[in-house]
């Protein structure tokens with residue numbers, strides 16, 4: 001559906017049971033670009049990402065991607081994760097230690113592509129600086145290289161949306177900078193919308209177009225950029241920034 005926002009979320013998600021039940025409510029919309037989720041540990045950011053990915057079925061509400069309903073509780077719609085075409089890079093990256101870099105990147109692709117990678121896969125390895133490492137074991141890689149592999153694996157399936165759970169937080173400053181730049185370029189080149197969890201204000205500023213704050217026990221809510229980043233608005237008298 002043309003003209004629809006890239007992503008619309010209006011969800012109530014419950015995980016766990018008995019005394020350890022946890023419920024998160026989130027309502028937000030991303031016209032295009034990158035949506036940043038932030039807030040304290042345990043506030044429900046990862047649960048929300050997993051629900052958007054289709055890994056948890058929401059208790060109620062809806063998820064729409066470019067106007068298409070992936071979840072709609074009222075109509076009984078729940079598209080399974082593997083049919084959503086959503087790339088998900090979890091916090092721990094979830095790479096396969098028994099496969100090399102290339103094996104990880106092509107893991108979810110059709111059999112022919114897994115047997116003999118085509119030009120698109122080779123170009124992707126090149127784009128993310130992984131060509132020379134394609135035969136390396138992933139457990140021999142640095143944290144930054146592993147994050148590049150996780151990103152390449154998510155992009156290889158040509159997703160319609162990318163979900164990133166603190167993709168840069170475990171990296172040193174230099175790797176954060178270089179992988180942050182690769183990530184921004186990869187998203188821009190594909191006009192790919194993304195949802196990114198971060199605790200880092202600098203990262204939020206560098207990536208975010210829309211900001212959603214999570215707080216334990218409260219519905220997540222969208223906040224204006226200048227409030228999140230502590231920026232001053234334009235001068236009310238002259239309009240200058």
Ligand SMILES: Nc1ncnc2c1ncn2[C@@H]1O[C@H](COP(=O)(O)OP(=O)(O)OP(=O)(O)O)[C@@H](O)[C@H]1O
Nearest residue numbers: 015016017020022040041042043044045046047048
């Ligand atoms: N499958 C599950 N079963 C039971 N409880 C769960 C499950 N998944 C998450 N939780 C609980 O839900 C709450 C929210 O977890 P979540 O991982 O979404 O937080 P978060 O905001 O992503 O935190 P962090 O910033 O530390 O990653 C936590 O109390 C967590 O223990």
